[in-house]
Amino acid sequence: xxxxxxxxxxxxxxxxxxxxxxxxxxxxxxxxxxxxxxxxxxxxxxxxxxxxxxxxxxxxxxxxxxxxxxxxxxxxxxxxxxxxxxxxxxxxxxxxxxxxxxxxxxxxxxxxxxxxxxxxxxxxxxxxxxxxxxxxxxxxxxxxxxxxxxxxxxxxxxxxxxxxxxxxxxxxxxxxxxxxxxxxxxxxxxxxxxxxxxxxxxxxxxxxxxxxxxxxxxxxxxxxxxxxxxxxxxxxxxxxxxxxxxxxxxxxxxxxxxxxxxxxxxxxxxxxxxxxxxxxxxxxxx
Amino acid sequence: xxxxxxxxxxxxxxxxxxxxxxxxxxxxxxxxxxxxxxxxxxxxxxxxxxxxxxxxxxxxxxxxxxxxxxxxxxxxxxxxxxxxxxxxxxxxxxxxxxxxxxxxxxxxxxxxxxxxxxxxxxxxxxxxxxxxxxxxxxxxxxxxxxxxxxxxxxxx
Numbered sequence: 001x002x003x004x005x006x007x008x009x010x011x012x013x014x015x016x017x018x019x020x021x022x023x024x025x026x027x028x029x030x031x032x033x034x035x036x037x038x039x040x041x042x043x044x045x046x047x048x049x050x051x052x053x054x055x056x057x058x059x060x061x062x063x064x065x066x067x068x069x070x071x072x073x074x075x076x077x078x079x080x081x082x083x084x085x086x087x088x089x090x091x092x093x094x095x096x097x098x099x100x101x102x103x104x105x106x107x108x109x110x111x112x113x114x115x116x117x118x119x120x121x122x123x124x125x126x127x128x129x130x131x132x133x134x135x136x137x138x139x140x141x142x143x144x145x146x147x148x149x150x151x152x153x154x155x156x157x158x159x160x161x162x163x164x165x166x167x168x169x170x171x172x173x174x175x176x177x178x179x180x181x182x183x184x185x186x187x188x189x190x191x192x193x194x195x196x197x198x199x200x201x202x203x204x205x206x207x208x209x210x211x212x213x214x215x216x217x218x219x220x221x222x223x224x225x226x227x228x229x230x231x232x233x234x235x236x237x238x239x240x241x242x243x244x245x246x247x248x249x250x251x252x253x254x255x256x257x258x259x260x261x262x263x264x265x266x267x268x269x270x271x272x273x274x275x276x277x278x279x280x281x282x283x284x285x286x
Numbered sequence: 287x288x289x290x291x292x293x294x295x296x297x298x299x300x301x302x303x304x305x306x307x308x309x310x311x312x313x314x315x316x317x318x319x320x321x322x323x324x325x326x327x328x329x330x331x332x333x334x335x336x337x338x339x340x341x342x343x344x345x346x347x348x349x350x351x352x353x354x355x356x357x358x359x360x361x362x363x364x365x366x367x368x369x370x371x372x373x374x375x376x377x378x379x380x381x382x383x384x385x386x387x388x389x390x391x392x393x394x395x396x397x398x399x400x401x402x403x404x405x406x407x408x409x410x411x412x413x414x415x416x417x418x419x420x421x422x423x424x425x426x427x428x429x430x431x432x433x434x435x436x437x438x439x440x441x442x
Binding site: 051065084155 | 288289290291292293294295296297299300301303304306307308310311312313314315316317318319321322325
């Protein structure tokens, strides 16, 4: 709930500020005390909350699956193994559906993307004030719990996927094939002179579409989660405006949270599916 | 909301997580799935094979049963034949034995008749001698006349 001393604007801003560690303007290293200070730290700063939550969730995911993998039985599966197998089966089906080439990386990559993004998104369902207020008790004043509302996280993953796509494109088709894909289509001609003339036009078009892949991946996830988080924050502001609106806000929050279950799963699924599709495009000639 | 070093940190964590999943998680779980799928397929195939074998065994059992029934009927027939033979043999034996007994009995009867006849002859001789003695009113020495009496008795 909004603190007594905060205005709504400040409350929102507070919730959207990361816990940034970097070099402050006076030259010492430390945690930024305001959004402006965090911005002033420039590139050489790190969002501790984003890193902490994403790594905690990633490790939790890997711990769970590793435990299942260690105790895996080919007989009758029980408990956690059922769940893990269900997820793996689902990922496997998705990969087989869209990816035709042979690559042992794609399925584990998809599994990691899906579960990791899902878990990071899931933090959105924790009421927006719970963890920040708890961390305030520990003396930490900024805490953005949902890592996917930090573009660093989404771009980090998207760039990882993009690098893989470039790597496999060049590995499968060679540098020539890759450059050819960039410059010799969509416009093509049998006349060599016109073909050369088309190269810059093709390059502009194809380069934009190439760059659009990671950017759209990252921004789609970030935008959806950021907007969802923003709505949770706006609903939370209503709690401080009185009993009637507070009750209404409770109903709203419940409704939005239920709807959000769909969004967080869908966004994780979309990120995964597009990754598979991009990998498929990297492996196949057009 | 600033792009900063977090980007690199996230990229690195992502790479490590994907590597870990690929190396330690995906293989064992999908391997187990694959193995189970194979096991189930094998089991189903074995079940079908077992069923076929059962069918075959049923057929065979039917044949064996038929053979056994035929054999049993054969044995019963032979036994009946043998029994009839035994009865016939026994009848033959009995007849022979009966005849033998009849012959023996007849011989014995003849003997008895002869013996009785001899006895009667002696008695009659003695009677005749005593009658003759009475008739002659004279004591006849039995010893002296014994030879005569015996020869008489033989002539009877």
